[in-house]
Amino acid sequence: MKLSFWEINSWFTGVDYTIVGSGIVGLHTALRLRERFPESKILVLEKGPMPQGASTKNAGFACFGSLSEIIDDxxxxxxxxxxxxxxxxxxxxxxxxxxxxxxAIDFKPHGGYEIFPEEDTSGFEECLRRMPFVNEVLRPLFRNDVFSKETDRFGFKGTHEYLIFNPYEGQIDTGSMMQALLKEVAANNIQILNCQTVTAYHEKADGVEVALGDFSFTTKNLLFATNGFASAITNGAVKPARAQVLITEPIPNLDIRGTFHIDRGYYYFRNYGDRILFGGARNLDFDGETTTEFAETELIQNRLEQLLREMILPGTNVAIAHRWSGIMGMGSHKNPIVEQLSSHVYCGVRLGGMGIAIGSLIGQELADLVE
Structure with missing residues (x-):
């Protein structure tokens, strides 16, 4: 479909900053650019009808890493x-x-817990042994112990009787957060165009020519905030990592409040009101889950259901309401990549499954790279 003169003139002419990706990073990048350059024209391009990767598909954990994950790191x-x-x-x-x-984000500071299956005695004992050291390392940041041992009061089955508790964790409503961010962006006169796939870009002396299929336009600066879809622009330093999730129907008298981790963060669940939202098990099939395809697999969904019924809610009749997947960005190193790729091209990617925690900061750092 050919664009009209009005469309070209209003949306694609005189663009100062074009951001690819309308997730947490992309929108924070746009807002920070608006703070720095109040009169600039900022355009956000999104290939999906909504943010495509993980920003609207995550589990809503306001966390920074379980004890076993930190020890592993x-x-x-x-x-x-x-x-x-x-x-x-x-x-x-x-x-x-x-x-x-x-x-606006429905933040609930319920705290976070780590659960250890009975068979994981070595992992449990390692966490107890190294907990004082990790607390000491984190004390300058939190001015207190982050991790402590607590008796399991939730009635989990087939697990050690003690949990590791972290009072600094919380949960958010992912949909509410993204809607609030989108409203903030709109209020700051930043244009988002959905269903726009960047098929190529070509750097010129005074900017970048960006191709959207058979149409192209020029922008002074191009910033990629595509995380799990950033393999091509980072020469493979970012690999996609699919995360599969399910949520139950409402469960009467559910007495679970908080965010919960199992096995170095590879499994994670929380309550959403009186439902359980449960995701993970990527470590059952690393190769199969290194993909940008949105889908659910029997192997992983069956394992999530098994743990849900046998460990988390034993003896409870649980019905699954919905299943979905999101695409994260991982790599051999956990540090995000925030860098200038060339004279007018930048990227902020590889969030390591911690987009809620780190995405806003990476967006700010990306925007601050631009001269």
């Missing part, structure tokens, strides 16, 4: 790197809450 990264990353996640959460307000 310390085996592959330096203490300084892990601490700096947790600080970024924590600062990002505060930035998100400050920008939108707790009411």
């Amino acid at each position: 310390l085996k592959n990264h330096t203490e300084e790197e892990v601490t700096a990353l947790i600080q970024k996640r924590w600062n990002g959460l505060q930035l998100l809450r400050k920008r939108l307000g707790d009411a």
Whole structure:
């Protein structure tokens, strides 16, 4: 379909900043650019009818890493790197809450818990052994112990009687958060165009020519906030990672409040009102889940259902209301990639499954790269 003169003139002429991706990172990038350049023309392009990757498809965890995940990270990264990353996640959460307000995102500070299956005695004992050290490492940031041992009061089955508790975790309503962000962007005169796929871009002396299929336009600067879909622009440093999720029908007298982690964060569940939202199990099939295809698989969905019925809600008749998937951006290193790719092209990607925590901060850092 050929665009009219009016469409070209109003939407695609005189563009100063074009952001690819309308998720948490992309919208925070746009808002930060508006703060820095009040008179600029800012355009956000989104290939889906809604944010396509994980921003509207995540589990709504306001978290920065379970104890076992942090211990695992310390085996592959330096203490300084892990601490700096947790600080970024924590600062990002505060930035998100400050920008939108707790009411708008339905933030609930119920705290977070880590559960250990009975067979994972070595993992459980390692967490108890290293908990004082991790608390010491994080004390300068939180001015208190982050992790503590608590008796399981939720009635989980086939698990150790103690949980690891973190009072600094919370949960949000993902849909409410993204709607609040979109309203903020609209109020700041930032245009979002959905169902627009960037098929190519070509850098010129004074900007970038961006192709949207058979139509192209010029922008002074191009910023990619495509996370799980960023493999091509990062030479494979970002790999897609699909996350599958399910949510139950309402459960009478549900007495579970909080966010819960199992197995280094590979499994995670929470209450949403009187429902349980449960996701993960990517580690059952790393190769199969390294994909940009939105789909659910029997292998992973069956495992989620099994744990739901046998461990989390034993003896409860549970009906599944809905299932879906999202695409995260992972890599060999957990640090996000925020960098200038060329004279007029930038990217902020590889959020490592922590988009809610770190996305707002990465958006701000990406916008601050631009001269």
